[in-house]
Amino acid sequence: MVLVDVERYARDGCLVSRSVVAPDRLASLRREADRLLDLCTRDPERYRERIEWEVDHLAPAARARMRGVIRKLEPISDLSPVFAELARDPAITSTAEAVLGGPVELFEDKLNLKLPGGSTYPWHQDWSCCWRAHTDELVTCFVYLDDADETNGCLQVVPGSHAGKPTHPFRAGGHFEVDPAAVPRDRIRPIPLRAGDMISFDSYLLHYSDLNRSTVPRMAIIYTYNPARLGAINEGRFPACR
Numbered sequence: 426m427v428l429v430d431v432e433r434y435a436r437d438g439c440l441v442s443r444s445v446v447a448p449d450r451l452a453s454l455r456r457e458a459d460r461l462l463d464l465c466t467r468d469p470e471r472y473r474e475r476i477e478w479e480v481d482h483l484a485p486a487a488r489a490r491m492r493g494v495i496r497k498l499e500p501i502s503d504l505s506p507v508f509a510e511l512a513r514d515p516a517i518t519s520t521a522e523a524v525l526g527g528p529v530e531l532f533e534d535k536l537n538l539k540l541p542g543g544s545t546y547p548w549h550q551d552w553s554c555c556w557r558a559h560t561d562e563l564v565t566c567f568v569y570l571d572d573a574d575e576t577n578g579c580l581q582v583v584p585g586s587h588a589g590k591p592t593h594p595f596r597a598g599g600h601f602e603v604d605p606a607a608v609p610r611d612r613i614r615p616i617p618l619r620a621g622d623m624i625s626f627d628s629y630l631l632h633y634s635d636l637n638r639s640t641v642p643r644m645a646i647i648y649t650y651n652p653a654r655l656g657a658i659n660e661g662r663f664p665a666c667r
């Protein structure tokens with residue numbers, strides 16, 4: 426049985442779990458990530474609804490060398506039995522189950538690549554930027570396939586920023602990035618983790634990741650869960666192409 430520190434999660438809005446994926450399984454997950462990347466890179470037209478390109482998120486000066494590089498694939502569980510199985514693994518789901526108080530249903534699933542040169546995710550709150558149409562009873566489980574630190578863009582968070590379910594204003598003219606003035610700089614914590622570790626977090630938590638300035642990838646598989654009692658509320662996310 427996995428012990429989950431739900432009090433700490435409630436206080437910080439996030440929780441680190443070490444070694445949720447064993448080293449031998451990590452190797453096969455990386456191969457699966459490479460297979461999906463290859464599949465989508467070979468036929469980008471077919472998979473276009475799933476692909477986010479790096480060039481669409483980088484400053485103009487950095488775009489030329491990142492042309493054709495994929496930043497994110499979403500969804501993936503319908504393309505990949507391997508990642509669909511991982512989504513049901515108790516080592517992953519037990520945190521979401523403990524926090525949400527019962528069985529969980531997969532709400533969202535994606536593979537964030539952040540290959541060398543990969544772009545920033547600006548400060549945001551998942552609920553206010555992306556999921557307002559749905560419930561806010563959501564827990565995101567962010568599992569690293571590579572070691573991650575500040576050089577290759579590990580996640581950074583503001584612990585406790587979820588408390589009271591605040592909705593911070595967006596940057597002027599935007600609909601994703603929280604106004605940088607609303608981010609308390611002195612409370613920012615980078616969370617360097619090893620491959621196979623996981624950070625789970627609340628849908629109101631302020632989080633960010635920097636450019637990958639290193640020569641190594643920072644791949645992560647990201648699952649978000651809702652309580653199973655609400656049903657499969659985000660089934661519509663799957664595109665027709667397989």
Ligand SMILES: O=C(O)CCC(=O)C(=O)O
Binds near residue numbers: 546579580632633647
């Ligand atoms: O991959 C990352 O570094 C951050 C991803 C993220 O925050 C998101 O997908 O909402």
